[in-house]
Structures are given as C-alpha cells and as structure tokens.
Amino acid sequence: MNKTKQLFASLVLTFLSLGTAQASDYALNMMKGTTWLSRAVYDLHMQILWICVVIGIAVFGVMFYSIFHHRKSKGHKAAQFYHNTMVEVIWISIPTIIIVVMGWLATSLMREMYNADKEGNDRNDYDMTVLVTGYQFYWEYKILGKDGADDIKIVSKLDKKSDDASRDEDIEPLNVPNYMLNVTEPLVIPIKKKIRYVLTSADVIHSWWVPDFGWKKDANPGYTNEAWARVEDAPWMNTDDSDIEKCTTAPKEQWTEADKQICSSVKSWADIDKSAWVNSKNPVGEGFWKSVKVAGVYRGQCTELCGVGHGYMPVVVVALKQADYDKWVQIKQNGSAVPPKPPCDAGVNSCDDREALLLKGNQVYVEECSACHGRNGEGGGAPALNGSSKVAGDTSALAQFILNKVPMANIAKNLDDPELAGVVTYIADRFGNQKQALVLPSAIQEIRAGGGSAASTSTDKSTDEKTEIAADADVSATLTLEELVSKGEVIYGKECAGCHQATGEGMPPMFPALTSSAVATGKIDAQVNLMLNGKNAMPAFGKSLNAVDFAAVLAYTRNKLGNSAGDFKQPADIQALIAALPADAE
Incomplete structure (x- = not known):
C-alpha cells in the first residue's frame, strides 16, 4: 500500500510541476507568447491538457483500483459476462460529450486564427499587410x-558573426550572441496593430515560425498562406519616458512589480547586439537604434527542410512603439543613416581595380555562395565550380546564368553591380580556373539592362567553341529518336548536368536523380509540363529553350541515363505547347 501512495504522490507532483515549467529555463510547456493569438492558443492547450489529466486520473484510477482490490490473492474470481448495456452507454456518451466540448473550444479559436466572422468570411480589418517571401536561404x-x-x-539574411562562426572552427559559437538566430536586418512592426502576414516562396517550400506569435505557416511556391498577429499587452508597451527613467533614477527598492517588468524589458533591449542590423545597404543606422529606449525582439526560424542552407534562415521581428516605428518608416523611405561605403572597399578608389574586385568577390562568395558550392568550390549542395565548363566559358554567359538561374537569381537580385562583378571575377579566376578575368560593374549594368557582355581579359577562349550550340529553328523537321x-546529349550537358549530373544520378534531395525516376520513366506529357513550367529550383525551360532543343533533351532524358521509355515528341508538338504558354511565362 505504501508503494501505491508513493506512486500517487509522484503523479500529483508531476502534474503540479507543469504549472511552474513555463517559468523555468528548461521549459516543458508551451510559451504564452506576446500576441492575443499565442495566449489564446496557450489557454486552449492548458484546457485540453487538464481535460486529458482528469481523464487519465479517472481511467487509471479505476484500473488500479480494480487491479489491487480484485486480485486473486484476496479470493476474487473473474466475472464472466459479454456486455453491459449501461456501461456501454456511459463509455460512449461521456467521450462523445468530451470530444464535442473540445471541438467547440478548438473551432472557436481556429475561426479567430483565420480572422473569420460567424459566416466564415474574412473580417478584413487589418491595419497593415506584410508580404513574406522565402528564398534559398533568406527571407524577404x-x-x-x-x-x-x-x-x-527588407532583405533579412543570417548575420555575419553567426555565418563566420558556422564556417570557422577557430570561432566558438557560444561566444556569438544569438548564434544562428540573428539577421542582417529584422522585420520591424508597430505594437498594438493587427497585421496580416501573406506568405509565399520563390523557389522551394519554406515555413515561417515565430513562437511568440503562436503560429507557423508554410511558404509555398506559387501559392499564398495568410495569418495575422497583434503584438500587445507587454508591460513596456504602456510606458512613457518617465516610466523608463525610473530604471536609472529610482532605487530598486522603490520599484513596483510593474516597474520591475518594465526595467527588465529595458535592460533586455539594451543588452541586444544590434551591430548586425547596421550596414551600408540599410539606411537605418546605429543612431536610430540607440534612440529607441525599449522594444520587443521575437526570434524564430524556418521550420521546413528547404536545402543545405536551411539552418541559415532565422527570423527576427522587432516590435516598436508607434512613434519609434513612424521614425523608422521615415528613415527607410527617405533617409540614410549610414554613409554608404565605397562599393569596392579594398584600399582603392576604383571599382575597375582587379584586386579590389577579387577581394569584394571573395567576401560575397563566402557569404552568399559557399553554403551550396563549398568554400573551395568543391560543391556539395550544388555543382562543383572547380574545372566547371560553365565557369571556364564566357564570363558574360556566366554572369547571365547567375542572374537568371534559380536559386542563384534570387541571391543576385540583391547584389549591386560591383558585388556581382566581383563574384563573377572571383569565381572565374579561382578554383583552378586561373582565367585572369576582369568583369566590370559597368558590364553587369549593361547585362541587367538587357544587353551587352561582361568584358573579360580571359586568356582561354577555346572552351567557348566547345559549349557553342547552334540554334535549330526548323521546328517543322521530323527527327528520328536517334x-x-x-542532339539532346549536348543540350543536357549544357543545361541540366550541372544539377542532375552527367550520369543522371543527381544530388538529392535538392537535385533529384533522373535515372529510373518516376518523371523520366512515367507519362511523357507530365514531364513535358514539368519542363515547360519549371518547379522549385528547376527553371521553366519553355522560356529558355527553343522547340528543337527542348524536344532533344526530353528524348535524351527518357531514353538515356539508364532509362528506356522509347517515346519522344517532335519539335512541332513542343512549339505548339510553348506558343500556348501564358504571356508572363514566355
């Protein structure tokens, strides 16, 4: 009997500890968060938890009572019966009532989470809207x-200190503030405003999660998800300057409980390292952040495995009082708090200096490219650059490839002309290529404008002839499978082998294998549709290949690389499909 009492006491203590787990450093419970929704989710969680606790105590209580008080040693014999109508009615009715109550509680909250009225329509009563777009591997x-x-x-990437610590064994991550949870520029929002978040993706599936908001949403390419949040009711949000001054002027003994909470928030804000948020691309400078006396900082992460750089996609949201937020908006739209640094900051004044471009290119490559292509160009999550035919070819074509090929295009669009010129020069020069190339920012500007070529001093032009593929515009010709x-073997080597590899084995999971794949051995129309419109990191080849090249690479992937589908499409058939594409896809 003593053991029974000890077991019961331990169960009671375990359940009581749930109430204090929230306050511990190692929290076992959900966090309450800082929004109405997050607190409502927490309250619902606790209601359902205690319902389950009561059910557990009742069920196990009856079970243990039956086991101990009807055991064989006391002379009890097992009753022989098949059913009891009253018991069956009870054990069906009570669970049904419990499920209905739990469902009613959950449905009411779900309706609020979707901001729906009683008829199920969106109330559309938002104060502002934020479009959240996921890229490999940053948030916009x-x-x-x-x-x-x-x-x-706002372009929000992993901060440099975390990035350096993740790649340099000599840097201790524990010495980096908010390691892997800080960014180059946070999302800034006002407090006490109902904000709609519209989430999508430009490449693969991501997921945006800030625990303090009480929800997470997937960001899917080609689709949008919606959620809303209103940061409110933290003690510091209802303060003025005089309340904050108490933290430095009034003795701690005179602080009220509210003062303690306010001053704790003020100190937490002051202790945050904001240096990562100050850079030449962001007009909001150090002076602004120093002028803010208190604010809320809420951190999160991408929670959908999206590639090799998945762990490099933290989320940081800074909530400001309305006056501070208005000042931030004014600076973002009109001002520049940080004097822009020379684009080729390498001890020289000219961006045409090759060494300056190489230095700038090395910096950009380490920050933006090395996670996929490897620090030494050895590849891994993306094709190797060492000895790559594309890198060894024309630098103009390389620059255009980077600007137009997803996911690289998602990174290139946020690089200025000197940065892109530097990284193209660096890639072409390093990794065993030794081309002595020089790509000027002015040439990048011309390419972005739709013309021109990246001027280069490359001494090796022989590879251009090897990669040159004559365009065949005669789509009316009837070609054999052979x-x-x-022809498809040549096109595949130029357009596809970099990701799917020359033998078709791919680099899963980012670049799937084509050998024995369901796509290359399945219905040909499904593969045609996929190639026409693209998916995730694969571009829409209906936009970039002519009909003959398209039909050729289609035939090659289905009848080589270990596949033997035996079918193919004529260029005329492909041309008709390309012509039918929507205008924005052409």
Missing part, C-alpha cells in the same frame, strides 16, 4: 503601402 519582407509606391522592402537523343 515587403511592408505594403496603399498604392505600392510606399512599399518598404537524332533527337544525339
């Missing part, structure tokens, strides 16, 4: 204005 935010002209764009496969 747009705080939408009324007419589009007032949109505020002719298409022969």
Whole structure:
C-alpha cells in the first residue's frame, strides 16, 4: 500500500510541476507568447491538457483500483459476462460529450486564427499587410503601402558573426550572441496593430515560425498562406519616458512589480547586439537604434527542410512603439543613416581595380555562395565550380546564368553591380580556373539592362567553341529518336548536368536523380509540363529553350541515363505547347 501512495504522490507532483515549467529555463510547456493569438492558443492547450489529466486520473484510477482490490490473492474470481448495456452507454456518451466540448473550444479559436466572422468570411480589418517571401536561404519582407509606391522592402539574411562562426572552427559559437538566430536586418512592426502576414516562396517550400506569435505557416511556391498577429499587452508597451527613467533614477527598492517588468524589458533591449542590423545597404543606422529606449525582439526560424542552407534562415521581428516605428518608416523611405561605403572597399578608389574586385568577390562568395558550392568550390549542395565548363566559358554567359538561374537569381537580385562583378571575377579566376578575368560593374549594368557582355581579359577562349550550340529553328523537321537523343546529349550537358549530373544520378534531395525516376520513366506529357513550367529550383525551360532543343533533351532524358521509355515528341508538338504558354511565362 505504501508503494501505491508513493506512486500517487509522484503523479500529483508531476502534474503540479507543469504549472511552474513555463517559468523555468528548461521549459516543458508551451510559451504564452506576446500576441492575443499565442495566449489564446496557450489557454486552449492548458484546457485540453487538464481535460486529458482528469481523464487519465479517472481511467487509471479505476484500473488500479480494480487491479489491487480484485486480485486473486484476496479470493476474487473473474466475472464472466459479454456486455453491459449501461456501461456501454456511459463509455460512449461521456467521450462523445468530451470530444464535442473540445471541438467547440478548438473551432472557436481556429475561426479567430483565420480572422473569420460567424459566416466564415474574412473580417478584413487589418491595419497593415506584410508580404513574406522565402528564398534559398533568406527571407524577404515587403511592408505594403496603399498604392505600392510606399512599399518598404527588407532583405533579412543570417548575420555575419553567426555565418563566420558556422564556417570557422577557430570561432566558438557560444561566444556569438544569438548564434544562428540573428539577421542582417529584422522585420520591424508597430505594437498594438493587427497585421496580416501573406506568405509565399520563390523557389522551394519554406515555413515561417515565430513562437511568440503562436503560429507557423508554410511558404509555398506559387501559392499564398495568410495569418495575422497583434503584438500587445507587454508591460513596456504602456510606458512613457518617465516610466523608463525610473530604471536609472529610482532605487530598486522603490520599484513596483510593474516597474520591475518594465526595467527588465529595458535592460533586455539594451543588452541586444544590434551591430548586425547596421550596414551600408540599410539606411537605418546605429543612431536610430540607440534612440529607441525599449522594444520587443521575437526570434524564430524556418521550420521546413528547404536545402543545405536551411539552418541559415532565422527570423527576427522587432516590435516598436508607434512613434519609434513612424521614425523608422521615415528613415527607410527617405533617409540614410549610414554613409554608404565605397562599393569596392579594398584600399582603392576604383571599382575597375582587379584586386579590389577579387577581394569584394571573395567576401560575397563566402557569404552568399559557399553554403551550396563549398568554400573551395568543391560543391556539395550544388555543382562543383572547380574545372566547371560553365565557369571556364564566357564570363558574360556566366554572369547571365547567375542572374537568371534559380536559386542563384534570387541571391543576385540583391547584389549591386560591383558585388556581382566581383563574384563573377572571383569565381572565374579561382578554383583552378586561373582565367585572369576582369568583369566590370559597368558590364553587369549593361547585362541587367538587357544587353551587352561582361568584358573579360580571359586568356582561354577555346572552351567557348566547345559549349557553342547552334540554334535549330526548323521546328517543322521530323527527327528520328536517334537524332533527337544525339542532339539532346549536348543540350543536357549544357543545361541540366550541372544539377542532375552527367550520369543522371543527381544530388538529392535538392537535385533529384533522373535515372529510373518516376518523371523520366512515367507519362511523357507530365514531364513535358514539368519542363515547360519549371518547379522549385528547376527553371521553366519553355522560356529558355527553343522547340528543337527542348524536344532533344526530353528524348535524351527518357531514353538515356539508364532509362528506356522509347517515346519522344517532335519539335512541332513542343512549339505548339510553348506558343500556348501564358504571356508572363514566355
């Protein structure tokens, strides 16, 4: 009997500890968060938990009572019966009532999470909207204005200190503040405003999660998800300057409980390292952040495995009082708090200096490219650059490839002309290629404008002839399978082998194998549709290949690389499909 009492006491203590787990450093419970929704989710969680606790105590209580008080040693014999109508009615009715109650509680909260009225329609009572777009491997935010002209764009990447510590064995991660949870520029929002978040992706599936908001949402390419949050009710949000001054002027003995909470928030804000948020691309400088006396900082992560750099996608949201937020908006739209550094900051004044471009290119490569291509160009999550035919070819084609090929295009669009010129020069020169190339920022500007070529001093032009593929515009010609496969081998080597590899084994999971794949051995129309429109990191080849090249690479992938589907499409069939594509896909 003593053991029974000890077991019961331990169970009681375990359940009581749940109430204090929230306050411990090693929290076993959900966090309450800082929004109405997060607290509502927490309250629902606790209601359901205690319902389950009561059910558990009742069920196990009856079970243990039956085991101990009807045991054989006391002379009890097992009753022989098959059913009891009353018991069966009870054990069906009570669970049904419990499920209905739990469902009603959950449905009511779900309706609020979707901001739906009683008829199920969106209330559409938001104060502002933030467009959240996931890229490999960073977040882009747009705080939408009324007419589009007032949109505020934020590019939020992993901060340099965390990035350096993750790649350099000599740097101790424990010495880096908020290691892997800090960014180059946070999303800034006002407090006490109902904000709609519209989430999507430009490449693969990501997921945006800030625990303090009480929800997470997937960001899917080609689709949008929505959620909302209102940061409110923290003690510091209802303060003025005089309340904050108490933290430095009034003795701690005179602080009220509210003062302690306010001053704790003020100290937490002051202790945050904000240096990562100050850079030449962000007009909001150190002076602004010093002027903010208190703010809320809420951190999260991408929670959908999205590639080799998945862990490099933290989320940081800074919530400001309305006056501070208005000042931030004014600086973002009109001012520049940080004097821009020379784009080729290498002890020289000219961006045409090759050594300056190489230095800039090395910096950009380490920060933006090495996670996929490897620090020494050895590849891994993306093709190797060492000895790559594409890198060894024309630097103009290389620059255009980087600008237009997903996922690299998602990175290149946030690089200025000197940065992109530097990284192209660096890639072409390093990794065993030794081309002595020089790509000028002015050439990158011309390419972005739709013309021109990246001027280069390359001493090796022989590879251009090897990669040159004559365009065949005669889509009316009827070609045999052998002719298409022969031509397709060349096109595949140029357009596809970099990701899917020359033998078709791919580099899963980012670049799937084509050998024996369900796509290359399945229905040909499904593969045609996939190639026409693209998916995830694969571009839409209906936009970049002519009909003959398209039909050729289609035939090659289905009848070589270990596949033997035996089918193919004529260029005329492909041309008709390309012509039918929507205007924005052409």
